Amino acid sequence: MTIGRIDEQQLKETVSFHGHWCPGLAIGIRAAEWALQEMGKSPDEEIVALVETDMCGVDAIQYLTGCTFGKGNLIHKDLGKNAFTFYRRRDGKAVRLVLRPTIYGDTGPLLGKLYHKSETQGLSEEEEKTWRETRAAVSKRIMESDMAQVFDFKAPQGPVPKKARIFGSITCESCGEPVMETRTRRFNDQVLCIPCFDELEKR
Ligand SMILES: [Zn+2]
Numbered sequence: 001m002t003i004g005r006i007d008e009q010q011l012k013e014t015v016s017f018h019g020h021w022c023p024g025l026a027i028g029i030r031a032a033e034w035a036l037q038e039m040g041k042s043p044d045e046e047i048v049a050l051v052e053t054d055m056c057g058v059d060a061i062q063y064l065t066g067c068t069f070g071k072g073n074l075i076h077k078d079l080g081k082n083a084f085t086f087y088r089r090r091d092g093k094a095v096r097l098v099l100r101p102t103i104y105g106d107t108g109p110l111l112g113k114l115y116h117k118s119e120t121q122g123l124s125e126e127e128e129k130t131w132r133e134t135r136a137a138v139s140k141r142i143m144e145s146d147m148a149q150v151f152d153f154k155a156p157q158g159p160v161p162k163k164a165r166i167f168g169s170i171t172c173e174s175c176g177e178p179v180m181e182t183r184t185r186r187f188n189d190q191v192l193c194i195p196c197f198d199e200l201e202k203r
Pocket residue numbers: 018020021022024025056
């Protein structure tokens with residue numbers, strides 16, 4: 001299977017990077033497919049992805065688009081939404097992709113119920129089978145639907161995030177570990193890392 005600019009091999013690598021195949025990963029693959037098509041790949045910080053979830057799909061975005069946490073062009077806003085904003089610095093193009101709830105069809109409540117049961121009392125063999133098959137069907141639908149069926153395309157909710165900057169390190173006067181200077185705190189006359197500061201403040 002090839003999807004947009006993502007070939008079979010890349011799809012396999014994405015699944016092995018994430019660890020398993022699931023609907024969440026499929027969502028991320030489709031978002032990455034859109035980004036590669038419309039924004040291009042990001043060897044540096046040219047493309048920025050702002051993700052509003054820390055779930056499965058973000059792994060596909062990191063693996064496929066070149067927007068990674070370590071480069072600073074993958075930014076997580078902890079809002080618990082399947083929404084992904086891509087920015088292109090060169091011309092300011094920016095689009096927010098929001099998952100359409102209709103992509104789950106009528107399986108949403110069923111999956112929710114089964115998930116809850118699996119966490120509390122475990123699933124019977126029959127339910128296990130339903131769980132697997134339903135998730136596989138949803139993943140397939142996400143992969144095969146038109147892009148406009150998967151996402152709503154909206155305006156970004158803010159300007160392009162600032163470029164990642166590198167700061168010097170200072171040694172924490174309590175634990176002795178070097179810490180980025182923008183993450184230090186002052187307590188009396190000491191310069192401390194955040195955990196040491198929190199520790200002292202608790203006393
Ligand atoms: Zn997953």
